[in-house]
Amino acid sequence: MQLKRHLRIALVVFCLISSLIFNNPVAAYDNPDLLPNYQTPVIDLANSLTLGQKSKLELELNDYEQSSGWKIRVLTQFESTPGMSIKDFWNIDDRTLLIVADPRGGNLINFNVGDAYFALMPRIFWVELQTRFGNQFYVRDNGEDRAIINSIKTVEKCLDRGGCNQVPGITKEQLLWTLAASILGGLIAGIASSPRKSNQVIAWKWLFLVSPIWIIPFGVIGIAQVATRTNELIPVLRNIVAFIASAIAANIFAKNSLGKNIIQDSEE
Numbered sequence: 542m543q544l545k546r547h548l549r550i551a552l553v554v555f556c557l558i559s560s561l562i563f564n565n566p567v568a569a570y571d572n573p574d575l576l577p578n579y580q581t582p583v584i585d586l587a588n589s590l591t592l593g594q595k596s597k598l599e600l601e602l603n604d605y606e607q608s609s610g611w612k613i614r615v616l617t618q619f620e621s622t623p624g625m626s627i628k629d630f631w632n633i634d635d636r637t638l639l640i641v642a643d644p645r646g647g648n649l650i651n652f653n654v655g656d657a658y659f660a661l662m663p664r665i666f667w668v669e670l671q672t673r674f675g676n677q678f679y680v681r682d683n684g685e686d687r688a689i690i691n692s693i694k695t696v697e698k699c700l701d702r703g704g705c706n707q708v709p710g711i712t713k714e715q716l717l718w719t720l721a722a723s724i725l726g727g728l729i730a731g732i733a734s735s736p737r738k739s740n741q742v743i744a745w746k747w748l749f750l751v752s753p754i755w756i757i758p759f760g761v762i763g764i765a766q767v768a769t770r771t772n773e774l775i776p777v778l779r780n781i782v783a784f785i786a787s788a789i790a791a792n793i794f795a796k797n798s799l800g801k802n803i804i805q806d807s808e809e
Contacts, residue, residue, distance in 0.1 A: 572621060572622065572623055572624060572626070573623055573624075573626035573630075575621055575622070575623045576623050576626060576627070576630050581599055582598075582599055582602040582603060582606070582612075582613065582614050582615065582631075583595055583598050583599050583602065583614075583615045584615070584616045584617070584623070584627075585615075585617045586616070586617055586618045586619065586621060586622070586623075587617035587618055587619040587642065587643070587644065587685075588617075589617040589642055589644075589685040589686055589689060590617070590686050590689070591686070594686055594690070598615065598690065598693075602614075602615070602693075605697060609700060609701075610636060611636055611638070611700055612631075612633075612634075612636055612637040612638065612655075613637075613638045613640065613693060613696065613697075614631050614633070614637060614638070614639050614640065615640045615642070615689060615693070616639065616640070616641050616642070617641075617642040617643070617685075617689070618641070618642075618643050619643065619644060619645065622643075627639075633653070633655070634655060635655040635656040635657040636655050636657045636658075637653075637655045638652065638653070638654055638655060638658060638696060639652070639653035639654075640652060640689065640692065640693065641653065642685060642688070642689050644680075644685065647677070648671055648672070648675040648676060648677075649674075649675040649676075649677075649680050649685060649688055649689075650670075650671050650674055650675030650688060650689065650692055651671065651675075652667050652670070652671060654667055660704075661699065661700065661703065661704030661705070662696075662699055662704055662705055662706075663706060665706075665707075666699075666705055666706065666707065666708060669707065669708045670692060670695060670696070670708050673708055673712065674688045674689075674691050674692040674695075675688060675692070695708060695709060695710075706769070707766075707769050707770055708770070709770060709771070710770060710771060711766075711767060711770040711771050711776065715766065715767075715770070716767075716776055718762070719762055719763045719764075719766050719767050719776070719780055720763070720779065720780055720783055722758040722759065722762035722763045723758070723759050723762075723763030723764075723780035723781070723783045723784045723787075724783050724784070724787045725758045725759075725787075726755040726756070726757075726758035726759030726760075726763060726784055726787075727755070727759065727783065727784040727785065727786065727787030727788035727791065728787050728788070728790075728791045729751065729754050729755040729758070729791075730748060730755040730759070730784075730788045730791075731787060731788035731789060731790065731791025731792035731793075731794075731795065732791045732792070732795045733747045733748050733750070733751045733754075733755065734747065734748040734788070734792055735791075735792050735795035735796045736796055743792075759780075759784050763780040763783075763784065764777060764780060764781070767780065
């Protein structure tokens with residue numbers, strides 16, 4: 542009897558919580574009263590932009606739409622949102638990119654991407670764009686306004702050049718990651734190429750045999766990831782030098798270690 546009583550109480554509590562969760566937010570998540578009574582490509586409910594930035598961005602987005610045919614719309618929100626009513630207000634279609642900036646989440650920026658955009662920029666592009674400009678560290682250092690504006694500028698840049706597979710430009714974190722990958726590839730190549738015989742200079746057979754292991758960190762991550770994101774030569778040259786230096790150091794270390802073993806085996 543006592544167990545049934547506890548079950549009935551738990552069921553009542555569950556129903557009350559469910560009604561609060563699923564019934565109350567309906568008005569909050571679809572409120573057309575928050576929409577302005579005039580057409581604008583920017584609705585800044587969270588006050589992420591200054592008045593000057595908002596006015597300038599409105600002019601730029603309207604001009605860009607007229608010149609290119611691509612529609613970019615910006616909605617910032619915090620405690621209230623117009624919800625689905627924004628779709629009819631902006632007549633969102635396949636050529637519309639909706640940028641939603643909401644500081645309550647882990648990532649400031651979210652994208653509602655029209656299908657026409659995917660022909661020029663794949664889904665991985667939008668994931669990288671979101672993580673680059675919407676992450677908490679970027680927003681903390683640059684502000685919500687710069688995160689929103691820079692993401693728009695990046696999209697426009699890619700549209701003007703006919704599409705992008707990766708987000709143009711490279712961050713400090715990516716530079717460090719590609720440098721570390723180049724060093725790792727050099728270490729693997731250096732150890733693999735170390736001579737196994739006393740009259741051998743480079744073990745080409747072993748170097749080619751394990752080539753997939755050192756080509757991926759060096760060629761794919763260390764070089765390709767930089768070359769596809771920036772036209773600067775310095776990061777590429779730096780990674781090449783790091784690869785060569787680490788390969789030489791690893792080769793010398795492995796040569797000395799293997800040389801001792803070769804001498805010991807010959808003496809025995």
